[in-house]
Amino acid sequence: MTRLPTFTSHLECSATGAHCPADTLQGLSAAGKPLLVRYDLAGAAHALTREKLAGRPEGGFWRYRELLPVRRDENVVSLGEVTTPLVELAALARAAGARRLTVKDEGRLPTGSFKARGLALAVSMAKELGVTRMAMPTNGNAGAALAAYAARAGIEAFVFCPADTPEINVREIALAGAHVTLVDGLINDCGRRVAEGRERMGWFDVSTLKEPYRIEGKKTMGYELAEQLGWRLPDVIFYPTGGGTGLIGMWKAFAEMEALGWIDSRRPRMVAVQAAGCAPIVRAWQAGAEHAEPWKDAHTFAAGIRVPGAIGDFLILRAVRESRGFAIAVEDGEIARALAEVARREGLLLCPEGAATYAAWKAALATGQVGAQETALLFNCASGLKYPLPPALTAG
Ligand SMILES: *Cc1c(COP(=O)(O)O)cnc(C)c1O
Numbered sequence: 431m432t433r434l435p436t437f438t439s440h441l442e443c444s445a446t447g448a449h450c451p452a453d454t455l456q457g458l459s460a461a462g463k464p465l466l467v468r469y470d471l472a473g474a475a476h477a478l479t480r481e482k483l484a485g486r487p488e489g490g491f492w493r494y495r496e497l498l499p500v501r502r503d504e505n506v507v508s509l510g511e512v513t514t515p516l517v518e519l520a521a522l523a524r525a526a527g528a529r530r531l532t533v534k535d536e537g538r539l540p541t542g543s544f545k546a547r548g549l550a551l552a553v554s555m556a557k558e559l560g561v562t563r564m565a566m567p568t569n570g571n572a573g574a575a576l577a578a579y580a581a582r583a584g585i586e587a588f589v590f591c592p593a594d595t596p597e598i599n600v601r602e603i604a605l606a607g608a609h610v611t612l613v614d615g616l617i618n619d620c621g622r623r624v625a626e627g628r629e630r631m632g633w634f635d636v637s638t639l640k641e642p643y644r645i646e647g648k649k650t651m652g653y654e655l656a657e658q659l660g661w662r663l664p665d666v667i668f669y670p671t672g673g674g675t676g677l678i679g680m681w682k683a684f685a686e687m688e689a690l691g692w693i694d695s696r697r698p699r700m701v702a703v704q705a706a707g708c709a710p711i712v713r714a715w716q717a718g719a720e721h722a723e724p725w726k727d728a729h730t731f732a733a734g735i736r737v738p739g740a741i742g743d744f745l746i747l748r749a750v751r752e753s754r755g756f757a758i759a760v761e762d763g764e765i766a767r768a769l770a771e772v773a774r775r776e777g778l779l780l781c782p783e784g785a786a787t788y789a790a791w792k793a794a795l796a797t798g799q800v801g802a803q804e805t806a807l808l809f810n811c812a813s814g815l816k817y818p819l820p821p822a823l824t825a826g
Contacts, residue, residue, distance in 0.1 A: 437474040438499045441465045441642055444745055452499065455559045455634065457641050464742050465642040466682065467499045471689040480661065480692055488513055490539075491547060491650035497686060498551060499646055505558040507550060507583045509540035516658055519776050519808075522788075526795055530805040532664070533778060534655060537813030541575045541602070543734075543781075544811045547651065548644030548675060549575035552636050555643040557583045564588070565633035567613075567620030569672070569733040570599030571812055576636060577606035588633060590620035596733055598816050616728055618738055638673035639742045645682070648675045652683025655807070656693055663698045665804035666755070668791050670783035670811060671702040671711055672737035674746035681749035698807070699755035701800075702746055703790040705730030706759040708738060711746055715757035720744050730762055732782035734811060756799055764789040769814070781817055784810030 443459035490511030536544035580587035587608035714722035724739035769785035
């Protein structure tokens with residue numbers, strides 16, 4: 431028997447724990463909740479050790495192959511993923527009297543955002559399971575990543591974005607040959623369009639957390655971070671939270687790594703950062719609620735986190751609470767000032783969502799929600815060059 435490179439065992443409902451098979455195409459669980467991929471972690475621990483991993487060449491998240499769901503190598507769809515760098519913000523940390531502030535710069539990935547992690551996995555799985563058409567609602571970056579990986583896999587892609595999605599995203603989606611439709615509304619309205627067309631058009635719906643594979647790509651941020659830091663995680667992680675896939679994914683990765691014997695039981699405090707104009711998770715966290723009510727009249731120029739309602743809300747809130755973290759909202763004005771400050775002082779151009787994490791860190795440091803002695807890690811999830819920049823005359 432040839433051994434497969436993955437240790438996938440089954441899929442599990444994130445709400446009820448019910449199992450379903452891993453090698454047929456799946457969307458939501460029978461209970462209508464996100465499905466999570468589970469692995470034979472004891473088996474994987476024998477096959478892949480930290481030492482063995484250290485001997486692998488660089489080259490991004492496919493190095494965690496055993497802990498990803500793709501069964502056959504020929505189905506891996508890749509665009510040259512890289513291990514994203516950790517960039518120290520030493521001057522800004524010093525100015526704030528803080529010990530260490532680091533950015534994980536995800537803007538270096540194919541299509542210029544960390545959506546590449548999730549869509550590389552989702553498209554690879556779609557290829558493996560014989561899908562010919564995929565569809566999703568998006569605020570831009572996810573659609574761009576879907577369009578690119580689907581083009582490479584020979585899969586037809588249908589993308590629905592709000593009419594005010596950053597133009598560069600709409601154009602790159604179209605250039606990659608995907609069918610792109612602008613919708614007068616928000617991402618949840620786009621999601622409705624996908625749901626309506628799904629059966630008639632034969633689409634595999636790759637909406638955030640409505641299929642189990644994108645989160646497996648996003649979880650690799652947790653693996654990569656741990657490995658880069660010598661298997662010692664930072665004290666606190668600030669994550670710009672829309673659908674929350676990355677936050678939930680990293681939380682899953684930490685549990686897997688502990689079971690593999692790669693890290694101990696210490697965890698970073700997880701901080702969900704949202705824009706004040708769209709902060710359903712912050713409101714739910716403050717209220718002590720298990721689920722988040724949809725946010726009305728959502729607005730922020732940080733498009734990636736303009737998500738009025740997330741299907742994985744309870745999983746985001748659970749990770750934030752279990753980690754003794756918190757949720758925090760920042761105004762658009764603070765985000766713009768943060769973006770300019772980091773560019774000027776550190777030479778690092780963040781995307782607005784990434785800048786929101788810096789604004790949130792500063793605010794949390796001022797209120798004592800985060801201590802100066804805590805090592806803090808910010809996620810910059812896309813290249814700042816994918817967004818309209820302020821005019822040169824008024825910058826800074
Ligand atoms: C999608 C996106 C986010 C939000 O990520 P989730 O894991 O879905 O919460 C943040 N920033 C950028 C740039 C994005 O594209």
